[in-house]
Amino acid sequence: MSDPVLAPAVPFLDLQAQFGAVRDDVFAAIHRVVESQHFILGPEVEALERSIAELTQAQFAIGVSSGTDALLVALMGLHIGQGDEVLTTPFSFFATAGCVARLGARPVFVDIDPRTFNIDPARLEAAITPKTRAIIPVHLYGQTAEMDPIVQLAGKHNLAVLEDAAQAIGAQYHGRGAGSLGTAAALSFFPTKNLGAFGDGGMVLTNDAALAARITMLRNHGFQPKYHSQIVGGNFRLDALQAAVLRAKFPHLNTWNEARREHAAFYQQAFSRAGVAAGDPLIPTAHGEIVLPLESPDCRHVYHQFVIRVAAARRDELRKTLAGQQIGTEVYYPLPLHTQHCFADLGYHRGDFPESERAAAETVALPIYAELAPEQQQRVVTAIAQFLKQK
Numbered sequence: 001m002s003d004p005v006l007a008p009a010v011p012f013l014d015l016q017a018q019f020g021a022v023r024d025d026v027f028a029a030i031h032r033v034v035e036s037q038h039f040i041l042g043p044e045v046e047a048l049e050r051s052i053a054e055l056t057q058a059q060f061a062i063g064v065s066s067g068t069d070a071l072l073v074a075l076m077g078l079h080i081g082q083g084d085e086v087l088t089t090p091f092s093f094f095a096t097a098g099c100v101a102r103l104g105a106r107p108v109f110v111d112i113d114p115r116t117f118n119i120d121p122a123r124l125e126a127a128i129t130p131k132t133r134a135i136i137p138v139h140l141y142g143q144t145a146e147m148d149p150i151v152q153l154a155g156k157h158n159l160a161v162l163e164d165a166a167q168a169i170g171a172q173y174h175g176r177g178a179g180s181l182g183t184a185a186a187l188s189f190f191p192t193k194n195l196g197a198f199g200d201g202g203m204v205l206t207n208d209a210a211l212a213a214r215i216t217m218l219r220n221h222g223f224q225p226k227y228h229s230q231i232v233g234g235n236f237r238l239d240a241l242q243a244a245v246l247r248a249k250f251p252h253l254n255t256w257n258e259a260r261r262e263h264a265a266f267y268q269q270a271f272s273r274a275g276v277a278a279g280d281p282l283i284p285t286a287h288g289e290i291v292l293p294l295e296s297p298d299c300r301h302v303y304h305q306f307v308i309r310v311a312a313a314r315r316d317e318l319r320k321t322l323a324g325q326q327i328g329t330e331v332y333y334p335l336p337l338h339t340q341h342c343f344a345d346l347g348y349h350r351g352d353f354p355e356s357e358r359a360a361a362e363t364v365a366l367p368i369y370a371e372l373a374p375e376q377q378q379r380v381v382t383a384i385a386q387f388l389k390q391k
Helices: 015-036 043-056 067-077 095-102 147-157 209-218 240-273 312-324 341-346 354-362 374-389
Strands: 060-064 085-088 106-109 132-136 160-164 184-188 202-206 306-309 363-366
Touching: 015 240, 043 060, 043 184, 043 202, 043 240, 060 067, 060 209, 067 095, 067 160, 067 184, 067 202, 067 209, 085 095, 095 106, 095 341, 106 341, 132 147, 147 160, 202 209, 240 306, 240 374, 312 354, 312 363, 312 374, 354 363
Parallel strands: 085 106, 085 132, 132 160, 160 184
Antiparallel strands: 060 202, 184 202, 306 363
16 A cells, blocks of 8 residues: 655745746856955945835945844944833844843833734833833834834934834835835845845945944944044944845845735635634634734735734644644744843833733744745645634
8 A cells, every 4th residue: 555645845935946036147146246256345235235225215225244233233323322222012033122232222112013913103102211212113024013103203202213124125104115214224134034145134224324324334343444443333244245146136026025915815815715714813812713914004015924823722733733734834933022031130021011922822924935836825724724623
C-alpha cells in the first residue's frame, strides 16, 4: 500500500519564489557594485534615497544600517535623551521602545485600537506629561495609524512625531505616503519586508531640512567634513551592496504590494464563502469564529502581514494543526512590550493595556506574499474552517 500523497506545503514566506523574478537584475546590481569597489554609501545609496523619497512623498531620505538604527538615529536627531518621555504602543516589535530606552529616555505606553492594532489616538493625551517629547505611532502590519489626530495633538503640545513605518512601505493615509506624515519616519529593509535587502538596511524620512542634515551627520560619526565630528554620532551607514539589491527590487514593489492586497481580498472572500463566523474585534474572540483584518477608510493597507484573531484558548492549537498540514503561521507579537523583563523597572503590570494583551493572545499571521497561489490560500482557509468547526 502506497503512502498517502501530502498536499504541497504552504510556507509562511517564500523568499526564493520572489528571488526568481529578480535574479538577473540582482546579480547585475551586485556585479556593478563589485566592479566599482565602492561599498559604503555613495551613488547606489543616493539613487535609492531618491527613489524612496519620491515613493513616500518625503523631501529627504537618509539610508541607514537597519530599521532599528533608523529609529535610533531619528530619535538622536530629535535630541531625545535622558529624562525625556516618548509615547508609543506596547504592541510592536521590540525596537520601537528599545531605541527610546537606549537613549536614556522612558517609553510611555498607550494601548491600541483593537480594530487596527495601531495606537489609539483617543488615549494619547491622558499620557502626556511635562517630560513628554515625542510620539512614535507604529504602522503595524502595513496599515498606517490614525495620523491626523496624532499630528494635531502633537502640534498642540509641541511634540515630535516619529512614524515607525518599518512594515508599511508603500502604504497611504488619505492619499499621503506612510513616512511623510510626521516629523520623521523610520523604514526597514529587513529581508522579510515588502521591500527587503539581502541583510539589514533601513532609511529615515523627513520633510525637515535641518533634521535631515543632522541625521546625515549622525549616521557617520557626526562628520562634517570627514574626520571633523560636529556632534557625537555613530556608524549607521547603509552598504552600497544592500542599496543596489534594493534598487533592483524597487521597480517591483508596487506590483508586489498590489498582489498582497489581492491576496488579502481573497482571504476575506474565501473565509466568508467557507461560512466562518466573523467575530467582533471589540470583544474577546469566541470559540468557532475569527476576526479578519480591518482596512481603515481611505487608506492603502500593504499587508506586510495578514493577521486574524482566534479564541486565545485555541490559538496555539490552531497553529499546531496547521503546522501538521505544512501550513506556516507566525505570531506577531506574543509578549506586549510592557511585559518584557527588561522593562520591569517602568512599573507596568499585566492588565495595564488590555487590548494589547488580548491581541498578543489571539492573533495569528497567515501566509501572504506576492507569489502566493490561490490554491495555496484556499488550503489555508479550508484548514482553518475545518479546525473551527471542531468542538
